[in-house]
Amino acid sequence: MKRILNILSGAFIIVACQPTLIAEFEDKPVVCCYLDAGASPILTVSKLIAFRDDVDYSDEDINTLTITITDETEEKNYPLQAIGEGRYESLQLIAKVGHSYKLTFVYNGNHISATTTVPEAPQGVEFSATSIGVMGFSTAIEITWSNDDRNFYIVEGFTTSSSPVRDTDSTPAKGFKLDYTQGSSATLSQMQFNYLGNYEVSLIRIWPEYAVMSQGSFDTSTSLVDIKGNIEGGYGIFTGINRVMRNINVYRQSTPF
Numbered sequence: 487m488k489r490i491l492n493i494l495s496g497a498f499i500i501v502a503c504q505p506t507l508i509a510e511f512e513d514k515p516v517v518c519c520y521l522d523a524g525a526s527p528i529l530t531v532s533k534l535i536a537f538r539d540d541v542d543y544s545d546e547d548i549n550t551l552t553i554t555i556t557d558e559t560e561e562k563n564y565p566l567q568a569i570g571e572g573r574y575e576s577l578q579l580i581a582k583v584g585h586s587y588k589l590t591f592v593y594n595g596n597h598i599s600a601t602t603t604v605p606e607a608p609q610g611v612e613f614s615a616t617s618i619g620v621m622g623f624s625t626a627i628e629i630t631w632s633n634d635d636r637n638f639y640i641v642e643g644f645t646t647s648s649s650p651v652r653d654t655d656s657t658p659a660k661g662f663k664l665d666y667t668q669g670s671s672a673t674l675s676q677m678q679f680n681y682l683g684n685y686e687v688s689l690i691r692i693w694p695e696y697a698v699m700s701q702g703s704f705d706t707s708t709s710l711v712d713i714k715g716n717i718e719g720g721y722g723i724f725t726g727i728n729r730v731m732r733n734i735n736v737y738r739q740s741t742p743f
Contacts, residue, residue: 512534513533513534513541513542513543513544513546513594514534514593514594514596514719514720514721515531515532515533515546515548515593515594515598515717515720515721515722516531516532516533516534516720516721516722517529517530517531517589517598517600517717517720517721517722517723517724518530518532518722518723519589519722519723519724519725520723520725520726520727521581521587521602521604521724521725521726521727522581522727522728522729523581523582523583523604523605523607523726523727523728523729524580524581525580525581526575526576526577526578526579526580526581527555527575527579527581528569528573528574528575529553529555529566529573529574529575529589529724530571530572530573530574531548531551531553531572531574531593532548532572533548534721544594546593546594548572549568549570549571549572550568551568551574551591551592551593552565552591552592553565553566553574553589553590553591554566554589554590554591555576555579555587555588555589556587556588556590557579557582557585557586557587558585558586558587558588558601559582559584559585559586560585564576564578564579581604581726582604583604583605583606583607583728584603584604584606585603585604586601586602586603587601587602587603587604587724587726588600588601589601589724593719593720596719596720597718597719598717598718598719598720599717599718599719600716600717600718600724601716601724602693602695602716602724602725602726603693603726604726604727604728605637605691605692605693605726605727605728606691606728607691607728607729607730608631608632608639608689608690608691608728608729608730609631609632610630610631610632611629611630611631611689611730612629612630612631613627613628613629613687613732613734614627614628614629615627615734616732616733616734616735617734617735617736617737618674618676618679618734618735618736618737619676619736619737619738619739620651620676620679620682620736620737620738620739621651621652621676621738621739622738622739622740623739624675624676625675625676625739626673626674626675626676627673627674627687627734628671628672628673628674629641629671629672629673629674629687629689630670630671631670631671631689631730632670633668633669633670636668637668637691638666638667638668638691638692638693638694638696638697639666639667639668639669639672639689639690639691639692640663640664640665640666640667640689640690640692640696641663641664641672641674641687641688641689641690642661642662642663642664642687642688642690643661643662643663643674643678643679643685643686643687643688643734644660644661644685644686645660645661645679645680645681645683645684645685645686645736646660646684647681647682647683647684647685647736648681649681649682649683650680650681650682651679651680651681651682651736651738652680658680658681659680660680660681662678662679666692666696666697672689674687674734679734679736681736682736682737682738683735683736684733684734684735684736685733685734685735685736686731686732686733686734687731687732687733687734688729688730688731688732689729689730690727690728690729691727691728691729692725692727693725693726693727695715695716695723695725696723696725696727698715699715699722699723
């Protein structure tokens with residue numbers, strides 16, 4: 487996270503799966519769920535964390551909620567099963583392109599809901615290379631795609647490698663995520679890659695609520711409008727995404743004399 491919002495008063499909140507602050511404490515749920523085309527989603531519910539002592543929490547257990555995602559295109563309900571630590575899933579639910587989905591549950595006597603649609607995959611995607619050298623002269627990978635309608639996109643990468651590029655006392659981040667863009671290109675420098683071996687790098691089409699949540703997490707804005715997302719009655723995000731993924735090989739580059 488680049489910056490944390492200015493402290494106004496009452497609570498710590500997870501938005502877009504990242505921490506920030508809100509103005510007034512009220513025991514509402516924080517939801518994080520991405521409907522990734524072709525995959526079964528994991529939905530996470532967490533509680534606001536107050537940094538004051540004079541707040542009242544409800545007795546609501548985040549692990550025993552009755553949560554349903556409805557495929558409104560097929561008019562089919564998918565009850566979610568609790569799998570621990572506030573996480574829920576339905577292996578029968580596979581997010582489909584163009585389908586609209588609605589989330590519903592009750593928390594602390596309040597009805598929580600959100601709707602989204604799974605977008606089309608990014609089009610015309612080109613990676614300038616499928617490998618990148620590190621620890622040598624500067625190299626980069628250029629990603630381009632079609633975006634005449636100025637849709638929102640984000641680029642992220644992740645590795646399961648255990649071979650860090652540099653010897654450090656701390657464990658380097660396994661993944662990276664660039665700021666969202668409405669453009670049609672992005673650049674990956676060698677500094678994005680902390681491990682040798684394979685990275686899965688994705689160009690992801692996102693909806694504006696994802697961008698709003700990113701803005702709320704990263705900026706110094708203090709407006710609740712910026713960080714509330716699209717969860718009615720709560721906080722967080724319930725949004726469809728679609729991606730194009732490429733495998734990128736990261737290798738140690740020979741340093742020229």
